[in-house]
Amino acid sequence: MGANDAVLLDAYSQTVSDVVERAAPAVVAVSVTHGAQHVGSGSGFLYTPDGYLLTNSHVVRAGGRTSAKNLGYRVSLADGREASARFVGDDPDTDLAVLHVDPISTGALPALVLGRSAGLKRGEIAIAIGNPLGFEHTVTAGIVSALGRSMRASTGRLIPDVVQTDAALNPGNSGGPLVNSRAEVVGVNTAIIRGAQALCLAVAVDIASWVLPQLMRHGRVQRAYLGVGGSTIQLPRRVVSALSLDGPGAVRVDAIEPDSPAARAGLREGDLVIGLDGQPVASVDGLHQLLDGSRIGREMMLKLLRGSMPPEVMYLRVQPSARAPA
Incomplete structure (x- = not known):
């Protein structure tokens, strides 16, 4: 190892150590x-000094x-305090989820700063802190490997703008922070790809910043609800060309819930949804992303193909309407 390599390595080590x-x-x-049974564990991080994590x-x-x-939930801090x-x-x-620790029972609480994930670049330092396999407060470091990934949540919805990193994660890291060289949170570690090496995923902090106020205010994220079950299909080229459509994708309506907004609007099984309020709909995931809380109770126009x-x-x-809580 040359002198320059040693200097670079020392600078990298110092950066990680400081963070x-x-x-x-x-x-x-x-x-x-x-009850009295331990059923799970993971990681988390405080983002307000009054105990929200x-x-x-x-x-x-x-x-x-x-x-x-x-x-029931109990948290352990790095300094040994529990609450x-x-x-x-x-x-x-x-x-994503929010818990609250009573600051009275623990004294002053540290908190991390939520950064921005929109400005992330591939190759940036990415540091993960968590509790893999029960080893509390473990640190791993790597780089941001890729941006704009997506992954399926347990509900089947697509989580967009997922951050891919090679910072080593294991079961127990879930919920811990992914931080940059300024000690700002840029992601929430959420998944490892079993069978793959150095391929780990984090929910982007910009998604978290949108979700957090709603969780603190309502306990859930409010999303618009149509009451349809559908699947993504590709339309024949001749149909796309003849009707001058925006693209070949559409959502086929496979089921309609009784007395739902879709049923009241007159939607039928077999209809092909291709637009909502002037925006193209090419997939079920695209329709999900359009149905955010701003559309609840607001009359909109569905564009569809029928016949x-x-x-x-x-x-x-x-x-x-508003989607009922899970």
């Missing part, structure tokens, strides 16, 4: 109990064994 010193005090181990939905739900409201925590809310669609080839272009007025 860990600043960030680690706010990282907690989360223990989940059901962010973790994964699959951590607080202990792998889906039971409702989070029936579970109970209460469930505030979670969003399984983004695999035999060539199908007829139709428009239906629909007024999405």
